[in-house]
Amino acid sequence: MTVYFIQAFIYLCAAVIAVPIAKRLGLGSVLGYLIAGVVIGPVTGLVGSETVTIQHFAEFGVVMMLFLVGLELEPRMLWEMRNKLIGLGGLQVGLSTALIMSGCLLLGLDWRMSLAIGMLLSLSSTAIVLQTFQEKGLSKSEGGKSAFSVLLFQDIAVIPMLAFIPLLAMPELAGSVVAGEDDHHGSVDLVSHLPGWLYGLVVLASIAVVVVGGRFLCRPLFRFIAETGLREMFTATALMLVIGIAALMSLVGLSPALGTFLAGVVLANSEFRHELETDIEPFKGILLGLFFITVGAGINFGVISDNMLIVGAAVVGIMLIKAAVLFSLARLFRITRHDGWLFTLSLAQAGEFGFVLLSFTVQNHVVSQEISNILSPVIAITMFLTPLLFILFDKVVLRFYEQSEEEKSVDDIADKGTVIVAGIGRFGQIINRLLIANDIPTVVLDYSSTVIDNVNKVNMKTWYGDASRPDLLHTAGIEEARLLVVAIDDQHRAVDMVKHVKEFHPHVTVLARAFDRAHGYDLSSAGADMVISETYYSALELGGEALKALDVHxxxxxxxxxxxxxxxxxxxxxxxxxxxxxxxxxxxxxxxxxxxxxxxxxxxxxxxxxxxxxxxxxxxxxxxxxxxxxxxxx
Amino acid sequence: MPKKILILYAHPAQDQSEVNVQMFAKALNIEHVTCVDLYAEYPQHDINVELEQERLRQHDVVIFLFPLYWYSTPAILKDWMDLVLEYNFAYGKQGKVLEGKVLLPVISAGGAEVAYQEDGYNHFSIRELLRPLEQTANFCFMQFIAPFILFGARTAVEEGRLSDHLRRWHTLLQALIDDRVNIDKAKDLEHLSVDFEGILQ
Structure with missing residues (x-):
């Protein structure tokens, strides 16, 4: 036990020191984690071989990330991006594989080994790229969306690749491989002995379970849990869901990341979306960080220095080939200007699936151990270089286009920004209806699932969650919001909420509903910009009616x-x-x-x-x- | 001593305005000019009489900026007159507060200038139609000068006439501040654009 504590402490300590410094220096958190990994791994030797095991565990962060990505993506949006997904993604994987394969052939490698290497290096790092997009707010840009569709296609492409690679096995390698290479993907596997057609059925059935279950079972379950009012139960349920799907997918030999992504998409329309995001987010963050640290720690300087030239040439060659493919695709698909550059620079690395496939190819006698020993640091180094390419994008590309695009910013000013309405009871409903009728986008939060049920019946989209929680406000988009309307019943929570928002997001204007005079004063002193007593105007209105009933003109x-x-x-x-x-x-x-x-x-x-x-x-x-x-x- | 200008702006549908919104915006950041958007300040016509009277005291030139509605001002300007121009403030024995101040209507009109003639479809000249405003000024001991008008305002943007008008508007405001407008001459014109250069000294 003591050993685990010490290890955990070393990892956390390295992250806590390195990440804020990297962030402060404008390098981004991913580079910070990677550096932390290098320091505790190859440089000081504080951690050793257990990093490989931890890395397999930490890859679960990628699974969670895809769940979150799915939550952001409604089925309709997924359908709209189908052309990009297949066109861009398919061409990227196809062309990169072909070019890298020809490179390997030129170096005199066997064609089967070359093809396998081409496939595993054509994949990019979902973890680094999406994390960085999120951090820099690039997810919604044209370049970001295109890059995302390529990453999604790659995640899907891993499945046929896993099926295809064993067919490339080279008998002459079979004897030379050390047995016992551990395959984290499925030491328990239910389907490997099934015939092809049955396997296909099992795969379809499991996908159906995820989709149908997500659509019809999750909501009653979450509603039931929500009614207990126990926050940790909700978190536990969310974790259970993600882990359960990952387990199911591994059992049938599918990518867990893909399964949870699907579940996320199915749940994107449910009222529990923001709450789920809020609950899973911290786990994802920590696991991904851990994953990046292990990538850094896993870099073997011994192998690199022995093969300095080969490794260097491979890194440069791979990134140039991938960038060239991406650049031409950007041209072809009219992803222009800085979006095109973002697309090119962000995806030019090899990714974590590369590691997975690499060990898989070695096990299946497709790639020799010596080649694998060289490719492993190559993949790690390309990942290491990615944050630097993002910095290049920020400092050079954006600067360049900023100067030529100043007149475009007028559009942004016309954008009204969103309004967060907290509480959709009798009071919040009227406000929300007025805003919606004026085409103003609102994000509505409420923590009574009965109320949500009722308003959803009249097509008022509402998210479940306790709006006084700062992290939920964050997922609801408080950073980009112009206005927050506090219309919740609970007087103390309302005051706390106003206080919190005014302290941490002073740019947001806060309009609050007061229960009575005293509550109104509390809200004012908490910083609310405008306070209206909930009964004041209706009473005044009725008073006016009373005067009229008494024949006052x-x-x-x-x-x-x-x-x-x-x-x-x-x-x-x-x-x-x-x-x-x-x-x-x-x-x-x-x-x-x-x-x-x-x-x-x-x-x-x-x-x-x-x-x-x-x-x-x-x-x-x-x-x-x-x-x-x-x-x-x- | 620069003259102080008060612009009382009345437009009930500003999201559809093409002319007045621009004119108001142009005046916003000029020194010695106070801009009041009446419909914004009193959305329920709940005009603060004391405040408005104080504003009148503080300024030398009062400009009504409005689109012509049925040959007259939009409703809130009429409300403003009804409420603010009180007995013993604007008129009556002790009501000499506005004495000598200048009243200038700045108007956008839908019809072309030729329509505002005896044989045009509006039958009366713009000066004739604005007589109630002119007499209100007279009754309050103010100097009413000819209106500054943009005719055919609905198509001014399409026909590229707005930018010239805006430029003149700016010149006019500056001239009023510097007291370079020949008031006597400006009183007698049909409208200011008839001899725009002539009224500037």
Missing amino acids: PFKAEQMKMAFSKTDHESREEVYQEWLKGDGDNRFTRSWITLFLEIEQRLVAAIKRNRIEGHDRSESGWTPPPKDYLDEFD
């Missing part, structure tokens, strides 16, 4: 309402200041009550003066001049 009644509202509004600040003077528990002090009564007098006086004398400054008067005023003009 409707227009006059309207004026009276305005006068009331105005006097009340003018005194609000004064009363609030007095309230602030009181202490925390008993704000309604004697002097506050005195002031309140005085203002009440003022209100009555203002209205009475208007009613009796027919002339008052506090409201519009339409007052005629005195009856004898014409005498002056003779």
